Amino acid sequence: MDKLAPMAAAAEEASAAAKALASALSALAAAAWSTLAALPLSHQLALALLAAVAHWLLRRALCESTHAPLLSVPAGELETADELSTERFSWEGYARPAGEIPCYDPATMRSLGTMKAMTRQEVQQRIARAREAQQQWAGSSFAQRRKLLRVLQRFIVANQATICRVAARDSGKPLVDAAFGEVLATCEKIAWLIDEGERWLRPESRSAGRMVFYKRAWVEWRPVGVMGAIVPWNYPFHNVFNPLVANLFAGNALVVKVSEHGSWSSQYYSRVIEAALEAAGAPKDLVQIVTGYGEAGEAVVTGGCDKVVFVGSTTVGRMVMKSAAQTLTPVVLELGGKDPFIVCDDADFVQVVPTALRGAFQSCGQNCAGAERFYVHERVHERFVREVVAIAGKLRQGPAVGSGTVDCGAMCMPQAAAGVHALVQDAVAKGAVCHVGGQLPEREGQFYPPTVLSNVDHTMRIMKEEVFGPVLPIVKVRSDEEAVALANDCDFGLGSNVFTESTSRGRRIAKQLNAGMSSVNDFCVTYMCQSLPFGGVKESGFDRFAGVEGLRGCCNIKSYAVDVLPFVKTYIPAPLQYPVSDASFAFCNGLCELFYGAGMLGKVGACVKLLRCIVTPKAFAPRAKAA
Template sequence: MAFWWPILVIVFAFAICRFLLMLIPPNVPSIDVDVSDVLDYGSQTKEESYIYIPRRGKAVQLDRVQCYEPATMKYLGFFPALTTDEVKEHVAHARKAQKVWAKSSFKQRRQFLRILLKYIVEHQELICEMSSRDTGKTMVDASLGEIMTTCEKITWLLAEGERWLKPEYRCSGRSMLHKKSKVEFHPLGVIGAIVSWNYPFHNIFNPMLAAVFSGNGIVIKVSEHASWSGCFYFRIIQAALAAVGAPENLVHVITGFAETGEALVSSVDKIIFVGSPGVGKMIMRTAAETLIPVTLELGGKDAFIVCDDVDVPHVAQIAVRAALQSSGQNCAGAERFYVHRDVYSSFVAQVVKIVKSVCVGPPHAGRYDMGAICMQGHAERLQNLVNDALDKGAEIVGRGSFGNLGEDAVDQFFPPTVIVNADHSMKLMQEEAFGPIMPIMKFSSDEEAIMLANDSNYGLGCAVFSGSQHRAREIASKIDCGVAAINDFASNYMCQSLPFGGVKHSGFGRFAGIEGLRACCLVKSVVEDRWWPYIKTKIPKPIQKTALSFRSHLLRHCMA
């Protein structure tokens, strides 16, 4: 005990000091971001703001990205749709800046993250309001999906990012004992990201944080459905880069349509894409021309499995959140509900009760539970999926209500809908809906639940609920997907040390976590002499008679 006591005291003192240091914030400067042109929402008169009517078919304007609020159809402005040459110019500027940034210290990179974190925490209401106006989601949904996830990513990078980018030493094997083996992680250069509109703030910051922290430049093409907020969020990044003395052109946000995205893919050193399987395949074809690595996150049709030993009222609450978060426009949202027949009736009754209490309306009003559908015409597609299910024997047993929508944006809303008697012959159970619809099926055994969950072209995530964690883990382990939550929904994404991505038509590659961070790197294997110059590798000459016996002895040694 006399030996261990001083060691324990030293360890305890070290832990206390570390804890106290954590309580002392580093010197983090504040940044100023111009918001003068985005905070006029309440001051606009009826004459100053007008309703935007999107063009359709051949009349679509392709030289400008028009922006409007989905919940009100009020016009927000426009941004240029960049040409191929303009995109290449952005990439060239980022490439020049990256060569400087690649030499930056981790201390400088961490300060960049701290400045961003400070601004996000202090201005989270503004960030959420921008997301809400541009996509139609409620402020609560924006806070969960934009602020919390991004702050978690930053704090994880601050705590562990440098550790996972430092050289990692590996075993050299018995025949190479005199060698040191390691893996080095170098910046790739300029990373391109084409991101979706459903979480405009996080979808920009997610690839940007990993790329910049690992020493890369990045050019991000924001969705044409969320360009207004995306270009504002870019100002935050620019201000933070300037505050740490980073190269001005290290990060770019560009706007446009298909031509802009195609030009980006053909110009960068890696592409990250968040979107649909159809566009993902097009990106792969373009990326094949230059043989650059690709990370694809292509959505999902996630299964939500409810076993017969659950607390039904508790799980029903989670189920409704899983289906209705951000009006169901969530790539990791629950889209297929499989419920054990013994609790099926009580589960449906609980879910219907909750859904009927949900009121839908413009998010800026602050009194509605669910907001708008972002994309023009998507509500019509959702209704077509419901109609197909009804034609094949399904039944609507519950719907939410509408608040005061306003006559100009009625088509931008869809009521939360609970459907029973669903089966896999229905498009609703096969195609990604991306809307607030809950189709529910019965199952009789764990094996049947697994079979139903795997009967899908998608494989992003799943959620399994059971009173026995062992049982839930066993079911989840047999589902073909990249993300699994046990007795919870989408909690994985809040654990930013974990990779995120799927299989099958949900894509491949990972972002977030160690795997996502290192995916932004050139992974280089390095071998050197351990005791140079005293011990070196010596290769016997082929003409020596001893060479054959040397090789035989070496082989026996390696196989021993």
């Protein structure tokens, strides 16, 4: 009994502490309720919604696996430095050494060294290694694939600053734009795959139809094998991890050829991928990153990949399609865009002006789904121009790393600024008014200033050709019908955007736009809804990546049909067995009438015909010709 006394005392103390905690929580709840009751109804509803969202997020966090290890991937000196002290790079007089890719910061023109330009043979060797690894990975469970995604997700969230810094240094974009387009979009895609990916890759039952109603039919989604991807330079992190997470979750290996203008950052991202594969127990050769020029890209298309996704210009997309035809390699083409941005006369200006500016100037306008054509109703045209110009004139431009906060960064491609300026000059020469920007700056780095044009029309090249730069051209329209007609008067058809206080009006306009995607009262939000496919029509390409369709596009579809009951089988009816009877054709006629004919009497007649074909087949014998 003496031994039990301390335990009893401890239990009594614990009971007293629990009662005290319950009393305190009860008092806290009562105080919270009295405070909430005193608030206006609108505030109560807002707090209730906030509490519900917080509760949902907490439940999700508790349900998430806590076993994903946190990777340690050291970053190099150039990947972490605020300012570079390397030599300055210049294209003038530059003689490219064989087998090398020059890398530099487009904002400061400081050298980042060189990367290897791989040969066709080297790319084919990487494809072969990927294929061997995929044969092992194809048998992995969805649980293991989710573990890999959680490892990547945890690393990305913990290392946002380094990821964005590396992307900004290689592409010229501001850090905030890297956070938007590189990190948030990638995390959302990973989260969707973790939450829903398995659901969309499970076998799916299909109807067996009328004639073989006794069968069970279904389809399965099987990995294509080795997926090839050729991606551009504008989002160096996301453009690698976007195809990576989908294909690895589908059971594929990935060979991704990065742009020669986005090769430097692939070194760091490659180390992240290698560490994640090891942590998840995946084959180390499952992902291969290829650097190089046209020879390397051609090898990805024709060197043994089972399918290829190309993201880039329409011109190069045609070349990819032509090369793929030689080996009948399936291709997905996500090409250029020139998205319309329609502002109705009842648009919410507190929303639409900041959104228009970000749609035009994010990543210095270097977005495939960027807003490049602004159709504004005449009733609000002057106000829109005035408010957009007032903000655009205040935007800060400079190097993304080491120069403080900037709104716009540099142009990644050499000569890109000159190309944008040529389009602006053409528009001004034809009557457009340049309110801000519009001049090539005399400064170091590949910059073009945020530019706003009004009095723009469709005779100008800037409304026909992809700009891929920081220009906001505004067209005044008199009606929704005119806005739709002008928006559809374009060779491209990737995304589209409509702003109006009336949801029904916005949906009505959006349904008339000839584009692969439409957002109402938001800009390009379809891409953050990762269950939706991404892609366009016309010269913006075909097929889709992302979403359910994109995930299933990483697979080959295999169809199955099996007897539901083992003793109910398909036997070839006697009239159709070789050699066929004289009633064979009539028997087929009867089947067609039975299963697809209209009316009960017709079906009864079909049954009679079928029975006659079996019982008295000679009755259907061809009659002899009269002498």
